[in-house]
Amino acid sequence: MKNSTNQSIKPITTRRNDYGYLEIGGCDLTELANKYATPLYVIDEATLRAVCNDYKDAFKDYEKVNFMYASKALCTSAITKIVASEGFGFDVVSGGEIYTVYKAGVDMKKVLFNGNNKTVDELSLAIETGVGHISVDNFLELTMLNEIAKSYGKTVDIFLRVTPAIECHTHEYIKTGNLDSKFGFDLSQVDEAIELIKDEYTNLNLRGLHAHIGSQIFETQVYHDEIDILVTELVRIEKKHGVKLDEINIGGGLGVKYVETDVPPSTHKIAEVIINSVKLSCEKHNVNYPTIYLEPGRSIISTSGVTLYTIGSQKQVPNGRKYVAVDGGMADNPRPSMYQAEYTAEIVNKPANEDLQKVTICGRYCESGDVIIKNIELPNPEAGDVLCVYNTGAYNYSMASNYNRTQKPAMVLVNSGLSDIIVKRESLDDLLEHDVIPSRLK
């Protein structure tokens, strides 16, 4: 079976050029660091498009499939344009994401709004901008959404988000489909929700069921189990309520390769499991194949992204670790401090394997937990060297903060030797922009 891009640690265009310097998208990373300063997020367009094509290729034998990129992994205007140009729709989780994709000119029918506590303003924005589906998470939202839709004189297509009670082996904080989760209706609450929609909420048009079982998933069996639960539930709903649903949204979650020991399945393997499971369940119950929605986030954007840092101070703990500090850290990449995420890195301007030393890469923020990589072998890291940390496309910029009153980094898009800024570096004045001094303090 074919390999796919999510199984690679590095962007597909990564290479050492004739000077031994690291290059991505035909751009020398040392030059990018000089030109745009560090920390710097770099996105390789070729890798991003390759992943989208992996997905399309993997599912080409199933006609009724919709790819909805989970924007929360990385949502910027330029990224939205690229992903939309590949024919993908968008899974959005806030007014900010709705606004970003709307302003980028996305066909809003291909947008799906998720979240466990959507506000009246966000639901109204979704209806005003014509968002295609809203995945309703709970009873309060059913009532609110029906009222809002009625006030606009509209009917909205919805999914019911359910919790299929599947345990997957990923970090506690990125599990979402187990019984004790804040997300979605428990399966025992589905009947009540359907009766409300049928009898009272006439501005809601139920299209199907939605589940999302977690993130950074390497197992395939969990998708099989999830699909069987969703299809069985569709059949049960039709029998009990006479409501025919023909859509299932199976969420995202496919993992990526951060370090050598990570072995995520390929998109082709996942597609095979998903398609076979859908067919098997449908044949078992003798029903038509549903339209499938997928919401991949991490596996779309993670591998395309790297972060460049400049190495600064070092500390050798007597008889202990050697710390090497970089000019970024937990504010631009909170994942290691949030869930012990691991990364792979290389020095850009030195041959990869000479004079190796075991060091710990730490950030510049005032927290001892601000460590990017524990115990990595690097070729004699020195102040001024540029470090490239791989696989930072997902959940880095989108989770970044201004901790320690630092400016968020810039992001550049590289392709065939060209580099373009797609997010500007914040300035010192940007940091003050929302501050207000009341007149009595002046």
Ligand SMILES: *Cc1c(COP(=O)(O)O)cnc(C)c1O
């Ligand atoms: C986060 C999320 C996704 C994307 O998950 P990935 O692991 O990034 O693929 C998809 N659907 C829902 C509902 C989510 O909350």
